[in-house]
Amino acid sequence: MTDITSPRLLYLKGSLFLLSGSIAALLLLLESPTLRTAALLTLSVWCFARAYYFAFYVIEHYIDPSYRFAGLGSFVRYSLDRRRRRRRADDFPLD
DSSP states (O other): OOOOOOHHHHHHHHHHHHHHHHHHHHHHHHHSOOHHHHHHHHHHHHHHHHHHHIIIIIIIIIIOTTOOOOOHHHHHHHHHHHHHHHHHHHHSOOO
16 A cells, blocks of 8 residues: 555545544543543543654754654654664673
8 A cells, every 4th residue: 555645635534533532532422521521631642742742853854864763653663663673782791
């Protein structure tokens, strides 16, 4: 499967994500219409957005410029590989 390159389809995809998330949030708030539920939902969405930003932008621009983000799966593989490389380096110190 190739990447979507059409700006029109990309805007449609983004709009569908926004619509789906809004409907899910609305349904959760209708099921439990409390200020606490709204606050926890807001905090959850904000934290997941920041975690995604970290995986996407912070790693690539501030921590490891050789890393290229290709999705959350690539971030998981990158994280696991970094741990393995660090453990191997600890097993064989250079000094």
